[in-house]
Amino acid sequence: xxxxxxxxxxxxxxxxxxxxxxxxxxxxxxxxxxxxxxxxxxxxxxxxxxxxxxxxxxxxxxxxxxxxxxxxxxxxxxxxxxxxxxxxxxxxxxxxxxxxxxxxxxxxxxxxxxxxxxxxxxxxxxx
Numbered sequence: 001x002x003x004x005x006x007x008x009x010x011x012x013x014x015x016x017x018x019x020x021x022x023x024x025x026x027x028x029x030x031x032x033x034x035x036x037x038x039x040x041x042x043x044x045x046x047x048x049x050x051x052x053x054x055x056x057x058x059x060x061x062x063x064x065x066x067x068x069x070x071x072x073x074x075x076x077x078x079x080x081x082x083x084x085x086x087x088x089x090x091x092x093x094x095x096x097x098x099x100x101x102x103x104x105x106x107x108x109x110x111x112x113x114x115x116x117x118x119x120x121x122x123x124x125x126x127x
Contacts, residue, residue, distance in 0.1 A: 001089045004099040011087070011096065012106060012113030015070060020107070023066050024120040031055050063121065067108055074104040
């Protein structure tokens with residue numbers, strides 16, 4: 001079985017690539033580049049009228065909001081033991097809350113999952 005650190009890193013990579021980076025990429029397409037998706041055109045039409053400073057502020061707010069959603073989702077498993085967040089390999093199970101000092105905060109610090117694994121957010125950007 002993988003080590004606890006490997007399990008948490010795998011989870012972190014999945015959350016960052018499938019949740020955070022997907023959101024961030026979509027946000028940049030809508031706000032900065034335009035989007036071929038007609039369902040998002042109305043958003044691009046509004047956001048394209050913002051100046052660069054306001055677009056950057058919108059992105060900063062959206063990133064903070066998204067990291068907050070990830071934090072709150074993971075917090076559910078920490079605060080409600082009736083719900084389990086389990087990793088299983090070869091018939092062995094590990095409770096992810098128990099192998100992390102604070103699962104909800106794993107994505108957020110300057111050494112957290114987002115800072116380490118995101119393809120889009122780099123050190124100079126606010127998480």
